[in-house]
Structures are given as C-alpha cells and as structure tokens.
Amino acid sequence: MSSDNKGRIPTPYSDVDPQDHQYQSHLKKLRLVDSARIGLTGFALLCGLTILGTAADTLAVYNATHLPSDFHLPLWPDHFDLRPTVALVVGSTIVVIANIVSLLCSKIKVLRNQTLVHTSLTFAAPFVGFTAVMISMIFFYAVNASATNDTLQSWSCQWGFASMGAKPHFGTLCSESRAALYLSVILVPIELIVFTVAGYQSILERKALGFIPSHKAGSPVPSA
Numbered sequence: 602m603s604s605d606n607k608g609r610i611p612t613p614y615s616d617v618d619p620q621d622h623q624y625q626s627h628l629k630k631l632r633l634v635d636s637a638r639i640g641l642t643g644f645a646l647l648c649g650l651t652i653l654g655t656a657a658d659t660l661a662v663y664n665a666t667h668l669p670s671d672f673h674l675p676l677w678p679d680h681f682d683l684r685p686t687v688a689l690v691v692g693s694t695i696v697v698i699a700n701i702v703s704l705l706c707s708k709i710k711v712l713r714n715q716t717l718v719h720t721s722l723t724f725a726a727p728f729v730g731f732t733a734v735m736i737s738m739i740f741f742y743a744v745n746a747s748a749t750n751d752t753l754q755s756w757s758c759q760w761g762f763a764s765m766g767a768k769p770h771f772g773t774l775c776s777e778s779r780a781a782l783y784l785s786v787i788l789v790p791i792e793l794i795v796f797t798v799a800g801y802q803s804i805l806e807r808k809a810l811g812f813i814p815s816h817k818a819g820s821p822v823p824s825a
Contacts (some may be wrong), residue, residue: 693736
C-alpha cells in the first residue's frame, strides 16, 4: 500500500451522485410542507365542526323554545331574523365537507396517486372553505347590523344576564353564538394559509420532477 493511501478512510457516500443529496433534501422539504398543509387542514376541520356544533345547537334551542305570538309570555320577539345563524351552519357544513374530502385524498394512497385529482382537491378544498366562511361572515355582519330586527345572538346576549333554570339559557346561547362567530373569523386566514401552502407544495412537486431523470433506471422515487 502506498504512503498516499495510508490513513485514508473510505467513505460509503463517495460514489453517490451529488444531485441525489439535493433531491433528498428537496423531498424532505416537500414532506414538511405536505405535513403542514395536512395539519392546518385538520385544524380547519376542527374549527368547522365546532362552528357547526355551536351554531346548530343555538338554532335547535330556538326551535324548541320558540312560542307563537298567542302566548302571553313569549321568550323570543315576533320579528326575528335567523338568517345569520343559518348562514354559519351552512358555511361551516361546507367547510367540514371540503376539509374531510381533502384529508381523505391526502391519506388514502389510491386517491393520492391520482395526481390530477389530488392536486385539484388540494387547491379546491381551502378555496371552497374560504369562500363559504367569508360569505357566511359577510352575511352575518350585514344582517346583524340591522337596528330593526333582532338576531339570535343579539337577543340572547341582551338577556344573557338572566338566570334561567330551563332552556333557552340565554347566557349559554350568547356564548355559543359568539364562539361560532369568533371561530369563523379565525377560520378565514387559516383557509387562506392552507391555500397558499397548497400552492407552494405544487411548486415543490413540479421541481421534484426535474430530479427524477438523474436517478438510475429502475430505482424507486420516494413519494412526498
């Protein structure tokens, strides 16, 4: 053995194409972005379920305790606008469905391997959720600003201080209505962020295709 080779330790990665390291680094970034998108989608789903649960409960309590004007002690006014609460229920239902479909498409391998379907739903879910929650919020604030008719939130919060031993428990209804509204406000930027992350993920996936020809024929390409 020559003196030039003494003391040298052969490295196991000396024969690896440098571009392969770049490809693995790119895949790691892609997996991180994908995990962030799925995590935010799951959080948006939880927000949507909470909004749906609270808004639907207030609507159910109203339907159970609403009395016709013939009664001498009605719990609710004659002129009442339920549209803001209905808008929150409908909007949150759309958000829940869109995010469930997106998560199923990301987790079920058969659907995930359908590139066109997966990419389309990745963008469509947050866009549909963002649009639904924005429309419901705009409608909520537009109607709730009316000074003539009470809404479920305005009436229940007006009488929230009253201690009641039975339904409708205006204080609880007020809290649920506010929780649904505040979560809707939070959901707007979340859906927008998910849509942005989905766009960034799509860019990374297109860049990853540029690395594939450098791999040896028959070598597997890890999925994101």
